[in-house]
Amino acid sequence: MSAIHLPSRQGNSRHSTTEPAWVRRSLIAIALLFIGAFLVVPLASVFAQAFAKGAGYYWQAITEPLAVASIKLTLLTAAVAVPLNCVFGVAAAWAIAKFEFRGKSLLLTAIDLPFSISPVISGLIYVLVFGGQGWLGLYRDADHPWFPWFQTWLNDHDIKIIYAVPGIILATIFVTFPFVARELIPLMQAQGRSEEEAARVLGASGWQTFWRVTLPNIKWGLLYGIILCNARAMGEFGAVSVVSGHIRGETNTIPLHVEVLYDGYDFAGAFAVASVLTFLALVTLAVKTWVEHKNAALNAATENS
Amino acid sequence: MSVEVRNLIKKFGNFTALDNVSLKVESGELVALLGPSGSGKTTLLRIIAGLEFPDNPEATVAYYGEDVTRVSASHRKAGFAFQHYALFRHMSVFENIAFGLRVRPAATRPSDAEIRQRVDKLLKLIQLEPLAKRFPSQLSGGQRQRVALARALAVEPKVLLLDEPFGALDAKVRKELRRWLRQLHDEIHITTLFVTHDQEEALEVADRVAILRDGRIEQIGTPEEIYDHPASPFVYDFLGNVNLFSGRVKDGGVVIGETEFELPGKTGEVNAAAVAFVRPHDIRITREPSGTKTFPARVIRSNAAGPVANLELARLDGGDSFTVQLSKELFQELQPKAGEQVYVELKNVRVFSDDYSI
Amino acid sequence: MPAKNIVGKKTRVLPGFHLTLGYTLLYLSLIVLIPLSAVVWKTTSLTWHEFWQVVTMPQALAAYRLSFGVSFLAALVNGIFGLIVAWVLVRYNFFGKRIVDALVDLPFALPTAVAGITLAYIYGPHGWIGGVLEPMGIKVANTRLGIFVALTFIGLPFIVRTVQPVIEDLDPELEEAAASMGATRWQTFWRVIFPVLSPALLTGFSLSFARALGEYGSVVFISSNIPMKTQILPLLIMSELDGFQIGKATALAVVMLVISFVLLLTINILQWWTSRHQQHN
Numbered sequence: 009m010s011a012i013h014l015p016s017r018q019g020n021s022r023h024s025t026t027e028p029a030w031v032r033r034s035l036i037a038i039a040l041l042f043i044g045a046f047l048v049v050p051l052a053s054v055f056a057q058a059f060a061k062g063a064g065y066y067w068q069a070i071t072e073p074l075a076v077a078s079i080k081l082t083l084l085t086a087a088v089a090v091p092l093n094c095v096f097g098v099a100a101a102w103a104i105a106k107f108e109f110r111g112k113s114l115l116l117t118a119i120d121l122p123f124s125i126s127p128v129i130s131g132l133i134y135v136l137v138f139g140g141q142g143w144l145g146l147y148r149d150a151d152h153p154w155f156p157w158f159q160t161w162l163n164d165h166d167i168k169i170i171y172a173v174p175g176i177i178l179a180t181i182f183v184t185f186p187f188v189a190r191e192l193i194p195l196m197q198a199q200g201r202s203e204e205e206a207a208r209v210l211g212a213s214g215w216q217t218f219w220r221v222t223l224p225n226i227k228w229g230l231l232y233g234i235i236l237c238n239a240r241a242m243g244e245f246g247a248v249s250v251v252s253g254h255i256r257g258e259t260n261t262i263p264l265h266v267e268v269l270y271d272g273y274d275f276a277g278a279f280a281v282a283s284v285l286t287f288l289a290l291v292t293l294a295v296k297t298w299v300e301h302k303n304a305a306l307n308a309a310t311e312n313s
Numbered sequence: 314m315s316v317e318v319r320n321l322i323k324k325f326g327n328f329t330a331l332d333n334v335s336l337k338v339e340s341g342e343l344v345a346l347l348g349p350s351g352s353g354k355t356t357l358l359r360i361i362a363g364l365e366f367p368d369n370p371e372a373t374v375a376y377y378g379e380d381v382t383r384v385s386a387s388h389r390k391a392g393f394a395f396q397h398y399a400l401f402r403h404m405s406v407f408e409n410i411a412f413g414l415r416v417r418p419a420a421t422r423p424s425d426a427e428i429r430q431r432v433d434k435l436l437k438l439i440q441l442e443p444l445a446k447r448f449p450s451q452l453s454g455g456q457r458q459r460v461a462l463a464r465a466l467a468v469e470p471k472v473l474l475l476d477e478p479f480g481a482l483d484a485k486v487r488k489e490l491r492r493w494l495r496q497l498h499d500e501i502h503i504t505t506l507f508v509t510h511d512q513e514e515a516l517e518v519a520d521r522v523a524i525l526r527d528g529r530i531e532q533i534g535t536p537e538e539i540y541d542h543p544a545s546p547f548v549y550d551f552l553g554n555v556n557l558f559s560g561r562v563k564d565g566g567v568v569i570g571e572t573e574f575e576l577p578g579k580t581g582e583v584n585a586a587a588v589a590f591v592r593p594h595d596i597r598i599t600r601e602p603s604g605t606k607t608f609p610a611r612v613i614r615s616n617a618a619g620p621v622a623n624l625e626l627a628r629l630d631g632g633d634s635f636t637v638q639l640s641k642e643l644f645q646e647l648q649p650k651a652g653e654q655v656y657v658e659l660k661n662v663r664v665f666s667d668d669y670s671i
Numbered sequence: 672m673p674a675k676n677i678v679g680k681k682t683r684v685l686p687g688f689h690l691t692l693g694y695t696l697l698y699l700s701l702i703v704l705i706p707l708s709a710v711v712w713k714t715t716s717l718t719w720h721e722f723w724q725v726v727t728m729p730q731a732l733a734a735y736r737l738s739f740g741v742s743f744l745a746a747l748v749n750g751i752f753g754l755i756v757a758w759v760l761v762r763y764n765f766f767g768k769r770i771v772d773a774l775v776d777l778p779f780a781l782p783t784a785v786a787g788i789t790l791a792y793i794y795g796p797h798g799w800i801g802g803v804l805e806p807m808g809i810k811v812a813n814t815r816l817g818i819f820v821a822l823t824f825i826g827l828p829f830i831v832r833t834v835q836p837v838i839e840d841l842d843p844e845l846e847e848a849a850a851s852m853g854a855t856r857w858q859t860f861w862r863v864i865f866p867v868l869s870p871a872l873l874t875g876f877s878l879s880f881a882r883a884l885g886e887y888g889s890v891v892f893i894s895s896n897i898p899m900k901t902q903i904l905p906l907l908i909m910s911e912l913d914g915f916q917i918g919k920a921t922a923l924a925v926v927m928l929v930i931s932f933v934l935l936l937t938i939n940i941l942q943w944w945t946s947r948h949q950q951h952n
Contacts, residue, residue: 026762026856027856028856031856032763035755035758035759035763036759036763036765038752038755039752039755039756039759039760039771040765040771042752042755042756043756043771043774043775045800046823046824046827047774047775047777047778047824047827048774049793049799049800050786050789050790050793050824051774051777053789053792053793053798053799054785054789057789057792092698096694096695096698099690099691099694099695099698100691100695100699102687102691103687103688103691103692103695104695106685106688107683107685107688107692109688109692115695115696115699117935117939118699118703118704119699120935121703121707121935122703124881124885124931124932124934124935125707125885125928125931126884126885126886126887126904126905126908126927126931127783127885127887127888127905128885128887128905128908128909128912128924129710129885129905129908129924129927129928132710132908132912132920132921132924133706133707133709133710134706135912135917136706136709136710136712136713136917136921137705137706137709139917141917142709142713143709143712178702181702182702182703182706185702185703201684201685202395202397202399203399203400203401203402204684204685205364205386205393205395205399205684205685206393206395206399206400206401206464207401207412207416208364208385208386208387208684208685209362209363209364209386209387209389209391209392209393209465210387210412210413210416210464210465210467210468211387211388211390211413211416211417211468212387212412212413212416213387213416214685214686214687216416217685217686218687220412220416221401224401224403225402225403236779236780239780239782242782243781243782243783243784243785244782245782245783245784245787245887245888246783246887246888246905249887249888249909250909250912262782263782263783263784263785263888264784266784266785266788267784267788267892270788270892275792278788279788279789279792282782282784282785282788282789285781285782285784285785286781286785289777289780289781289782289785290780292780293773293774293776293777293780294773296773296776296780297769297772297773363684364684365684385684386684
């Protein structure tokens with residue numbers, strides 16, 4: 009459901025049958041105008057607005073304490089969500105790509121679920137589980153809980169999940185859940201099992217097989233999955249907005265901080281902070297293009313045998 | 314006895330890949346597992362390697378008398394070469410060959426110098442010393458196959474298992490490489506099993522050939538044995554071109570149309586419909602009838618391109634069409650043209666029926 | 672032979688099947704399935720009558736109409752222009768092609784909040800585009816047209832990235848055959864190429880439509896969020912949540928989830944059909 013399985017683009021052979029020159033030029037012009045209006049203009053305007061009040065204001069906007077707090081929170085969120093989803097992605101891809109079992113397509117659909125759910129609902133479900141009127145909330149206030157020690161523990165430690173940092177991290181894990189898995193599964197399926205089998209016959213243990221054979225073969229795809237997962241984790245807005253509570257300096261991530269600035273008519277400040285995220289997006293696109301190139305080269309080796 | 318398997322059964326869903334297969338391979342032997350696709354030959358090889366496991370508990374796989382049925386592939390010490398080589402694409406040729414030594418536990422792992430020495434020796438054996446630093450993607454198909462063999466040999470395997478070793482190569486390289494494999498085997502005498510669907514390859518390279526069909530071993534024997542004495546119509550058909558003539562079995566022979574052909578060594582009173590098998594090169598053609606031993610046929614097409622001439626003929630009495638191979642000399646002498654009538658004599662006729670076969 | 676070398680009764684060559692599948696199912700349950708089932712749990716606290724009242728209230732009906740209508744239009748426009756972009760990227764060479772190709776994914780990579788404020792600004796009265804359009808009487812920001820612009824932006828890559836590989840795989844012999852039989856380029860496109868592309872186009876359209884239906888971040892800034900007028904379904908759910916109407920929000924979320932699952936099923940069937948279709952070629 010996303011950009012994550014993009015095929016490599018190389019087959020660009022000239023066809024003997026082609027359109028008249030005026031058709032070609034018109035189509036190219038339409039495509040460029042469309043891309044220009046919808047992609048290039050917004051991209052340029054982010055940076056133009058960010059520096060509208062000069063470099064000094066820009067620097068101040070991204071270094072003021074609230075901005076720094078939001079950057080720290082965003083980095084923390086990504087630092088938890090990305091490794092967790094990365095481990096999950098590798099485990100899921102190993103099970104799905106290297107083994108046959110019943111219900112595999114059902115599992116694949118379930119992994120894709122977070123992509124097809126509106127970010128607002130992604131946040132809402134955690135409110136329903138952990139919020140005051142939610143599952144755990146009701147449990148916590150119940151007269152006869154199933155596990156009294158758990159209730160005591162929650163109350164003693166005053167664990168807050170919703171409208172606090174753990175909720176933000178959970179919602180981020182949810183929305184970035186499929187990225188690494190969806191990148192690795194098709195890649196590992198295409199590579200097959202024979203290299204791993206060869207390693208086993210040659211006496212390698214399971215871990216040796218994974219570290220020495222599987223991981224080097226999937227490293228570019230894994231890197232791309234991590235980059236995509238990270239970009240989304242740092243940029244998620246809707247789901248995080250639902251569970252955040254919007255406490256400035258405490259539960260505002262970078263996108264939420266952008267919203268606060270924008271709603272306060274500090275456009276230059278909002279775009280300055282937004283430009284940081286935009287830069288991240290551009291890096292993501294650059295890495296994606298590079299990784300596709302690398303993957304194509306690596307896979308060409310086995311495909312033409 | 315170096316490799317012995319007994320009572321292997323393996324199913325994939327509803328498909329029976331192996332149906333109670335047993336096989337013994339002598340030490341130092343080169344055995345071909347020959348059969349059409351789906352006959353179970355690759356599954357048999359993979360079970361011997363430990364890449365698949367039999368379904369039934371009583372099945373056994375033994376290497377040199379040691380039961381390895383439940384031993385994992387990584388502890389069997391078999392050398393396995395995959396059909397599409399399965400070379401590690403991110404490692405150089407050298408590292409591919411060294412892999413099996415590098416992954417050994419520290420206690421039994423050779424030193425770096427020893428590994429280098431052993432890999433260099435193998436590179437020399439496969440005649441690819443200058444390409445040690447190349448990656449698999451920079452090699453031709455034949456070179457990749459040789460690297461795959463060297464990699465399998467590097468761990469000093471007890472048996473060498475090759476899955477369609479020449480399957481993905483073009484015709485010329487195939488022939489070169491299978492001759493090379495035979496020479497290699499004569500040098501190092503390692504017990505070897507290889508899977509193929511190419512009967513020419515099996516007959517040329519192997520000491521013994523096992524023919525598989527629908528998960529069973531149909532026949533096993535030396536190339537001469539199976540070619541000259543096929544145990545079933547299937548083997549007969551699989552080992553080369555064959556003509557089928559419908560006729561009747563009678564005491565001491567088979568009657569095709571009006572002509573009776575002798576079946577040497579056969580006695581007994583039978584009179585049943587049967588199909589006679591004759592290879593195209595076991596058919597003689599003459600211009601004149603020769604008593605009761607020949608029957609008439611019409612030439613439909615003739616083609617003398619290639620080392621031998623091929624004729625397509627149709628029986629005048631029945632209409633069955635069949636092919637004949639004859640030497641260039643004989644073809645020049647007879648000059649058969651389409652539409653002409655000739656007389657046909659059959660040699661080495663074989664008849665198979667349910668209760669009766671020679 | 673030491674015991675550790677003996678494999679168990681259930682035998683597989685590659686290790687880790689139970690470990691990885693078990694971990695996958697556990698993590699999937701904890702992060703996705705159990706929280707999602709909370710929606711069902713919360714909905715059962717409403718009576719059927721209450722549920723029906725919430726999901727058919729005038730505000731909700733207006734939100735369905737707006738969400739479906741604008742998402743459909745945005746996906747349609749993306750279908751047409753996305754096809755042109757994909758075609759141009761595969762078949763023609765021009766200056767800056769590689770950059771354009773990489774840029775197509777920008778809406779995937781750019782955080783939605785950034786897209787939201789940027790689009791709101793440039794289409795606003797003082798923005799680069801809004802400043803030109805408003806004197807002509809065309810208002811974009813804070814209108815339905817603004818929602819359309821945002822949804823077109825975020826749906827753009829889906830069409831291009833599903834159609835592009837199919838155009839790449841088109842067998843040139845098909846077009847050559849059509850040309851050799853006297854078909855014009857236009858006939859060849861409509862009768863030979865378009866039928867092959869149409870399943871992928873439909874898949875891309877559905878993906879783009881599904882994404883647009885659920886979109887929140889890029890719309891919230893450019894839409895004035897006025898109930899009955901410019902309030903799409905996710906924004907309605909959000910405003911119920913802001914008013915601590917969790918039951919109402921959940922009921923509306925159930926409607927959205929059902930729509931999402933139907934779309935997901937449609938897309939899976941389409942993709943299955945496309946891959947089968949391509950194999951036959």
